[in-house]
Amino acid sequence: MLNIANPTNFLKLASWLVPVFAVLTAVLLGVGLYLSFLAPADYQQGETVKIMYLHVPAAWLSMFIYGVMCSAALGTLVWRHPLADAAQKAAAPLGAGFTFICLATGSLWGKPMWGTWWVWDARLTSVLVLFLIYLGLIALWQAIEDPGRAARAAAVLTLVGAVNIPIIKFSVDWWNTLHQPASVFRLGGPTIAASLLWPLLVMALAFTFLFLTLHLMAIRNEIYRRRLRRLSILAASAGETDLSNTMMEPAR
Amino acid sequence: MTDPNLDFIIAAYVLGFIVVTAMVALILYDGISLKRALAKVSARGDSGTDS
Secondary structure (H helix, E strand, O other): OOOOHHHHHHHHHHEEEEEEHHHHHHOOOOOOOHHHHHOOOEEEOOOOHHHHHHHHHHHHHHHHHHHHHHHHHHHHHHOOOOHHHHHHHHHHHHHHHHHHHHHHHHHHHHHHHHHOOOOOOHHHHHHHHHHHHHHHHHHHHHHHHHHHHHHHHHHHHHHHHHHHHHHHHHHHHHHHOOOOOOOOOOOOOOOOOHHHHHHHHHHHHHHHHHHHHHHHHHHHHHHHHHHHHHHHHHHHHHHHHHHHHOOOOOOO | OOOOHHHHHHHHHHHHHHHHHHHHHHHHHHHHHHHHHHHHHHHHHHHHOOO
């Protein structure tokens, strides 16, 4: 079996997975958008329901990506998997991007439907907190120069922040919110009409493949960045050795 | 499609398109510049061992 913990093996795997996932993403996005625009108008929301085909997949991904980051954080702290911290670092900006899409499209839906761009209800506020956690993690990676220390600190913060995920999911059940309760992933089955549900599921799948494609590409970039860092350190230390041999005794 | 909220629908899709395109472009740009820098460092290493 191919050991993908080895960065070279991972690069080989990514070199053929990225084009396959990219084509799947393009096809699914094309089909999803086509179905979305053919879908009937909602009896209450009218055509504004079309914003949901963007908002719901982005919301689903914002939590899914955090789940991926939590797994990677465990991989870093418990198993010290060599690619776990690269996967975690690569996922954070993507998580921030999809959470931003979720918040912004939700706001663009809220203005005509609720009459306001924003309310401080539990669902919206907890998703905003998720967005801030993503930004905090990106800042943490930038602030600590040593990649090993940055990875461990980010892993701890990611696992602490995981408490927000069930809060997001169940906020609509635990508190009285303006945001509607779950209508797709619920125990009694979806409450949406099939004609509106299918485009939503195809778009959710398209967004998931979009994330997988971008995540693989970003992990690959992270491996290149580490190689570059290692080569630069080697080049710098080789330069120092030359200097110490020719000019002076090394300090003790 | 004639909907009183058409502006909001278009704005949502344009915004989604811009954010996704920006993410794709940034990752592609990052990859290209890293590959270029790696090639430069490797070439410097090769010329260093040759000399």
